[in-house]
Amino acid sequence: MIEVSNLSKHFGSKTVVNQLSFTVKKGEVLGFLGPNGAGKSTTMRMVTGFISPSSGDASICGVSVVDHPKKAKAHIGYLPESAPLYDDMTVRDFLHFCAAMRGLKGRSGKAAVDSAIETCFLESVAPQSISTLSKGYRHRTCLAQALLHDPDVLILDEPTDGLDPNQKHEVRRLIKRLGESKAILFSTHILEEVDAACTRALIIDQGNIVADGTPAELRQQSGTNSLQDLFRNLTTKETE
Amino acid sequence: MFTIFKRELKSYFTQPTAYAVICIFLFMSLFLTFTLGNFIKTGDANLEWSFFFWHPWIFMLLAPALGMRLWSDEQRSGTIELLGTFPTTTWSAILGKYLAATVVWFIALLLTYPMVMAVNTLGNPDNLTILSGYIGSFLICCTFLAITCLISAFTRDQVSCLIISCSICVLLVVIGFDHVVRVLAQTFSEATTDAIVSTAVLDHYQPLLRGAVRIQDLVYFASIIIACLLSTSAILNAKRA
Numbered sequence A: 001m002i003e004v005s006n007l008s009k010h011f012g013s014k015t016v017v018n019q020l021s022f023t024v025k026k027g028e029v030l031g032f033l034g035p036n037g038a039g040k041s042t043t044m045r046m047v048t049g050f051i052s053p054s055s056g057d058a059s060i061c062g063v064s065v066v067d068h069p070k071k072a073k074a075h076i077g078y079l080p081e082s083a084p085l086y087d088d089m090t091v092r093d094f095l096h097f098c099a100a101m102r103g104l105k106g107r108s109g110k111a112a113v114d115s116a117i118e119t120c121f122l123e124s125v126a127p128q129s130i131s132t133l134s135k136g137y138r139h140r141t142c143l144a145q146a147l148l149h150d151p152d153v154l155i156l157d158e159p160t161d162g163l164d165p166n167q168k169h170e171v172r173r174l175i176k177r178l179g180e181s182k183a184i185l186f187s188t189h190i191l192e193e194v195d196a197a198c199t200r201a202l203i204i205d206q207g208n209i210v211a212d213g214t215p216a217e218l219r220q221q222s223g224t225n226s227l228q229d230l231f232r233n234l235t236t237k238e239t240e
Numbered sequence B: 001m002f003t004i005f006k007r008e009l010k011s012y013f014t015q016p017t018a019y020a021v022i023c024i025f026l027f028m029s030l031f032l033t034f035t036l037g038n039f040i041k042t043g044d045a046n047l048e049w050s051f052f053f054w055h056p057w058i059f060m061l062l063a064p065a066l067g068m069r070l071w072s073d074e075q076r077s078g079t080i081e082l083l084g085t086f087p088t089t090t091w092s093a094i095l096g097k098y099l100a101a102t103v104v105w106f107i108a109l110l111l112t113y114p115m116v117m118a119v120n121t122l123g124n125p126d127n128l129t130i131l132s133g134y135i136g137s138f139l140i141c142c143t144f145l146a147i148t149c150l151i152s153a154f155t156r157d158q159v160s161c162l163i164i165s166c167s168i169c170v171l172l173v174v175i176g177f178d179h180v181v182r183v184l185a186q187t188f189s190e191a192t193t194d195a196i197v198s199t200a201v202l203d204h205y206q207p208l209l210r211g212a213v214r215i216q217d218l219v220y221f222a223s224i225i226i227a228c229l230l231s232t233s234a235i236l237n238a239k240r241a
Helices: A040-047 A069-073 A091-101 A106-119 A135-147 A165-179 A192-197 A215-222 A227-234 B002-014 B017-034 B052-067 B069-077 B079-085 B090-110 B113-122 B127-154 B158-174 B178-187 B190-197 B201-209 B215-239
Strands: A002-011 A014-024 A029-033 A055-060 A076-079 A153-157 A183-188 A200-205 A208-213
Touching: A002 A040, A014 A040, A014 A055, A014 A183, A014 A208, A029 A040, A029 A165, A029 A192, A040 A055, A040 A153, A040 A183, A076 A135, A076 B079, A091 A106, A091 A135, A091 B002, A106 A135, A135 A153, A135 A165, A165 A183, A165 A192, A183 A192, A192 A215, A200 A215, A200 A227, A208 A215, A208 A227, A215 A227, B002 B017, B002 B090, B017 B052, B017 B090, B052 B090, B052 B127, B052 B158, B052 B201, B069 B079, B069 B090, B069 B127, B069 B158, B090 B127, B090 B215, B113 B127, B127 B158, B127 B201, B127 B215, B158 B201, B178 B190, B201 B215
Parallel strands: A029 A183, A029 A200, A076 A153, A153 A183
Antiparallel strands: A002 A014, A002 A055, A200 A208
16 A cells, blocks of 8 residues: 655755655554654655655555655545644634545535544534644544545554543544554654554664564564663664 | 635635735725825826826735735645645645635725726716726736745745735835936936836836736736746745655
């Protein structure tokens, strides 16, 4: 479903993502781990077609993001890092707008919006203006936007960031459930999420993959049966 | 493109922006017509000098005020990332947003219709000349909006976008102003002065006020608008490269 091959991104002389290759198959939830600034968001932005890679390619359901961006983007649901929204709209209007941008208008648009509102528990705030929403609701509204067109591929940039423990739990459960029928790539730096939601995890550091495997394999690799130790051993610390 | 257009237009009217800009425009244009324009005394039935003459001076400040959020806001709030990952092109987003802003100005100009009714009741104007004045006025507005659109692609800060766009629009207006032309003529050769003055909007606007729709003026406005919109697309794409 997602096939990333030799993806690189340079900003000036700085290499942010270095020859990254990985695949995510249908029914797989890939956790994308790494310290801040490791290149997680940049990779995701390249896979979604928002920024173009310096070299390499990503193909979504067999469609190259570089060669056919419009066709590839139709298969992707994307939750950007800061969950950006149009503050002047109501939740329902915003979702209708996003549905229309995905070609879902009229009855099919309404059905898509209703089902996304239900999936993300937004019924109580649907008629409310986005500017009045709390962080948790903002995040879920943006997540709802990514689910509207029932995409084959979901790319979620820190979907649980800023949520309270109950909300985190709900979102993880949602990711796990959606992962049964989709290919999901999600980034996080909360290691417990790997166990809670992922079928596989990648750890990247300074643009390179430093570990790849199922949560159990990674734990074994650490020697101390702790993901945290593995993470700390493999990634560069800011204080060094 | 139509979806973006609809969203933008609605957002102008759910926020106070459009109302404020339209009200200030109506007030300023009528105020200048009756004070500096001396509308009553001169009996200017074609609205040429008393009414339309002032429009570029109002637009050079108000058009950037309406257009400053076009792309700046999108970049500041990060919603550009949503737009950029929808299955659409940058170009259709630019057109949708730009057209929505021009429609707000179109409405503002439509709302000056009492002036047209007044001159038709009081005198015997040439309504085609008035129409040509409206076309000129709308073209100036579209030109200033296109310039603002380009500047807003550069920065996420609305205030710097407003200041820079205003300065460019003010420059385009004043270099066609008589006093400035005289100063230019003293400093530069005749050919250089002509070249500089021909870039001024007033130089291409005044024939339209007199009812002369000339191809060269339309080409002037169209080329600035198209160049600005194309550059906007180039800037936005370059930022994501």
